[in-house]
Amino acid sequence: MLKTSMMDIKTIGLSLAHLPMESGWGGVLQTFNSLGSLSEAYGRTLVYRLEAKRLDTELAQMRDQAALAHDRIDKSFREHMGKLLERRAVIDGYVDTLQKELGECHIERMELLSMARDVTTHMLSPGIPLEERQLCRELVSVLTAQLSMLGSQGNQSLKGLLDILSQAPSPHQPLLSN
């Protein structure tokens, strides 16, 4: 913008580099015999005033643009924060559900384990008929298979959470773009 204003001055034949800096009676003596130089000086004065006014407008525009840029930055920040809060709500909800599921799963697993232990102890104790031992074996097989299945289910639920987390921002890259 400032370069443009310099160009404007040059365009009307007034090079700023050659504008007289001295003032007072020395200048008066130089212009005494020439009304032409008077009109030139007046012309330059006008150009300076016009340029000063243009700079005032430019300054006002620049302030407006700066205010606009600040507003845009704040708006972008609010939008990003909004998305962040939405994602947080999703993740929190998922983690809450997962922890509840895992809590129930834990109780179930411990009960199954306790039953499997008791049935095994019973199966191995002396004086039990073979048929009963076989039934105990089958029961323990079902119980341990359930244990393994519950573990697998827990791992799958955890994997779901980890998949969501893998879409979250990485700590190795800048997060907020322009």
Place this chain on the structure above:
Amino acid sequence: MWKLLPIAGLAGLIVAGIAALVSSEETEARSNWENKHRQVEDEMRRHRRDIENHLFQNRRAYDFYALNEVYYASFRAADSAYALLRDCKTSLAALKKMLAATDQKRYELKAELQQKLLGSSKADKIAELRNLTQFKLAVMKDFGEMLEQKRALYEEITRLNQQTEALKTAIGERCGSKGKLWHYNLQQRVAAQRTPRYAVSA
């Protein structure tokens, strides 16, 4: 002719006065223009700096909240994974005991079978041994599956711990004074606890 000299002198003085006035106005106008020019340049630099600073501060603030969110989610995920691992370890330990007791019983039965037994008693012992072998194989199958689950959980917890650590460092280094304070407070809490939260043994 000589009479015109004072008039010419007077005219010269008037022209000189006007020239002085114009020159002084030009100087003032130029000075004003130069001041404005400097003001525009200064203000432009200041605005650019302010905008960059604003953007930088917002980035830092956003980084802090975003990384914090991932940190705590990661932390909670590690908590869940650790709970699963604990259950898995408990189950494996119990199955191990069951298998050991079964092996002991099988050993006893084998020893009995090596002695001279009556036909029906021997057949019973063999059937019992077969039952125990089937039991052992079934339990071992589930034991193997749970061992695999334990390995997967252990790997996941190790990865989550590394991720949580990286997030912690990133918050401390990239989120300005707020992040530094957060990191410092966390370190203090960890030091106060003394024991690592996820000291996992394979």
